[in-house]
Amino acid sequence: MLKDRRDGFLLTDDPALLDHGLVHRWISTDTYWAAGRNRDTMDRAIAGSEVAGIYREPITGRSPSPGSSRHRWCRLRVPL
Numbered sequence: 001m002l003k004d005r006r007d008g009f010l011l012t013d014d015p016a017l018l019d020h021g022l023v024h025r026w027i028s029t030d031t032y033w034a035a036g037r038n039r040d041t042m043d044r045a046i047a048g049s050e051v052a053g054i055y056r057e058p059i060t061g062r063s064p065s066p067g068s069s070r071h072r073w074c075r076l077r078v079p080l
Helices: 020-030 039-047
Strands: 003-006 009-012 050-056 067-071
Antiparallel strands (some): 050 067
């Protein structure tokens, strides 16, 4: 598990800290490429991805996250 602390912030890929509601609100209202995306679609996208977040410390409950990232790894099958 990724954990890096600097200057009062924590960078981690711990999925338990990710605030799905907050991420959904950002994505569905503040981006042109996913405006109006529903919560179920966002939850499925997060579940099928590797996520990382940056949190202010100390973390109490669900601290505001200044940033988050979602990575989706694709597997390609190439016939030999």
